[in-house]
Amino acid sequence: MKDILSPSLIASLTSLVISVITLYQFFKNQGFQQQQFNKSLDRSLTTKLLDLRLEHYPKAFEITDSVFKEKGGNFDPAKIKNAVEELIEWKKGVINLVISSEALTSFYVLRDAAMKSPANNGTYSSEQVEKISVGTKDFRKQLRRDLGILFREEKLRRNT
Numbered sequence: 001m002k003d004i005l006s007p008s009l010i011a012s013l014t015s016l017v018i019s020v021i022t023l024y025q026f027f028k029n030q031g032f033q034q035q036q037f038n039k040s041l042d043r044s045l046t047t048k049l050l051d052l053r054l055e056h057y058p059k060a061f062e063i064t065d066s067v068f069k070e071k072g073g074n075f076d077p078a079k080i081k082n083a084v085e086e087l088i089e090w091k092k093g094v095i096n097l098v099i100s101s102e103a104l105t106s107f108y109v110l111r112d113a114a115m116k117s118p119a120n121n122g123t124y125s126s127e128q129v130e131k132i133s134v135g136t137k138d139f140r141k142q143l144r145r146d147l148g149i150l151f152r153e154e155k156l157r158r159n160t
Helices: 002-065 077-091 101-115 126-147 149-159
Strands: none
Touching: 002 077, 002 126, 077 101, 101 126
């Protein structure tokens, strides 16, 4: 009787070990496939986001190009007012969905600085000029960073 149980016991234990190894490989492979799917999904969403930004951000650069210091180191209040109105109009709709929180914060800083009335009889004070100038530069910098997402993603992928 002992001779009959030994081969069947060995066969069943071998089968059990092989089943456990197969189950482990299955779960390991499933985890890897889930990671690949998530990366692919992230890439797809990032590409769509970047496409929308590439479509809409140039308008903001065009608007902020009109914000420059004139002779005497001051801004034209009419141009500033016009630029602010255009930026507010630009930000409506799709932009609210695709703009990063950093770019949105810098937008608000620029908008708030530019919406203030000129302090000195129709001309901006040096403090106002500085805030508008810095706000414009920072806003454009944040927009460029938003457009650089795909590049950063590729750089991180290559380094790992």
